[in-house]
Amino acid sequence: MKRTMTIAGSDSGGGAGIQADLKTFSAMGTFGTSVITAITAQNTLGVTDVYGLPAKIVESQIDAVMSDIGTDAAKTGMLFSAEIIEAVANKVKKWEIENLVVDPVMVAKSGDRLLKEDAIEAMRRKLIPLALVITPNIPEAEVLTDVSIKSEEDRRIAARVLHSMGARYVIVKGGHLEGDPVDLLFDGQRFHEFRGERIHTNNTHGTGCTFSSAIAAQIARGRSVYEAISIAKRYVSEAIRQAPHIGAGHGPLQHFPKWEADLD
Ligand SMILES: Nc1ncnc2c1ncn2[C@@H]1O[C@H](COP(=O)(O)OP(=O)(O)OP(=O)(O)O)[C@@H](O)[C@H]1O
Ligand SMILES: Cc1ncc(COP(=O)(O)O)c(N)n1
Numbered sequence: 001m002k003r004t005m006t007i008a009g010s011d012s013g014g015g016a017g018i019q020a021d022l023k024t025f026s027a028m029g030t031f032g033t034s035v036i037t038a039i040t041a042q043n044t045l046g047v048t049d050v051y052g053l054p055a056k057i058v059e060s061q062i063d064a065v066m067s068d069i070g071t072d073a074a075k076t077g078m079l080f081s082a083e084i085i086e087a088v089a090n091k092v093k094k095w096e097i098e099n100l101v102v103d104p105v106m107v108a109k110s111g112d113r114l115l116k117e118d119a120i121e122a123m124r125r126k127l128i129p130l131a132l133v134i135t136p137n138i139p140e141a142e143v144l145t146d147v148s149i150k151s152e153e154d155r156r157i158a159a160r161v162l163h164s165m166g167a168r169y170v171i172v173k174g175g176h177l178e179g180d181p182v183d184l185l186f187d188g189q190r191f192h193e194f195r196g197e198r199i200h201t202n203n204t205h206g207t208g209c210t211f212s213s214a215i216a217a218q219i220a221r222g223r224s225v226y227e228a229i230s231i232a233k234r235y236v237s238e239a240i241r242q243a244p245h246i247g248a249g250h251g252p253l254q255h256f257p258k259w260e261a262d263l264d
């Protein structure tokens with residue numbers, strides 16, 4: 001069985017973070033392991049408290065997983081601080097993790113901050129150069145590149161800047177745009193658009209986490225980055241469509257046991 005590791009924050013509400021990642025890994029037929037960076041007290045309405053863990057325990061969790069179980073791909077989500085980002089980057093190098101998907105999580109759907117302001121430079125310099133795939137949404141791409149994205153041309157410029165920082169594949173997600181969500185991939189040479197149909201709903205808590213985890217799991221299973229993104233997009237759409245209507249705010253998605261089995 002292929003192995004997938006998430007390095008991310010815990011969401012007590014079960015909709016995003018580590019919890020969404022493990023559900024997605026499982027649905028994709030991979031064995032998921034988890035490295036927790038921060039604990040959030042969170043539900044569908046928002047984040048009421050955050051406790052960042054010391055970088056040392058993040059490092060020892062990675063060592064514990066890698067020294068015994070290993071991984072075929074990994075993803076990062078909420079990394080909270082510059083110290084944690086540096087610790088993760090060092091361990092990714094030490095353990096030679098090449099299939100790394102970086103979801104540069106900065107704020108929750110509710111608007112609460114999940115990454116300290118002074119950690120953005122560490123993300124740019126230490127982690128992005130190690131990424132096989134980086135999956136920013138539009139506001140994250142703007143913060144990382146200092147490009148204000150007002151048009152499709154601006155989005156392409158931002159994707160090029162992120163590629164020049166060292167990420168091999170850049171996908172700037174279109175969930176925050178008006179109309180049907182189109183995600184833009186840049187592989188260093190060509191642009192490719194992944195088109196979806198907008199589902200009008202409040203149940204979108206965890207879409208970004210689910211998307212990046214599904215990409216990591218499909219890469220672990222040997223698919224190309226293009227195939228992995230296309231499968232991840234179908235999975236997220238279906239997971240939004242069948243969301244269970246839990247909580248009074250941005251509700252979580254529905255995950256599907258053994259979804260992978262239906263693919264081939
Ligand atoms: N309402 C929607 N209907 C269909 N697809 C969506 C919708 N919202 C987001 N998506 C898709 O979900 C995936 C995640 O994108 P999104 O831009 O929402 O990520 P995100 O902004 O990181 O998530 P979040 O805002 O929860 O942090 C993308 O493939 C996007 O196109
Ligand atoms: C612990 C944690 N990590 C990430 C997110 C972002 O969620 P999304 O998947 O919606 O981008 C979150 N709300 N909480």
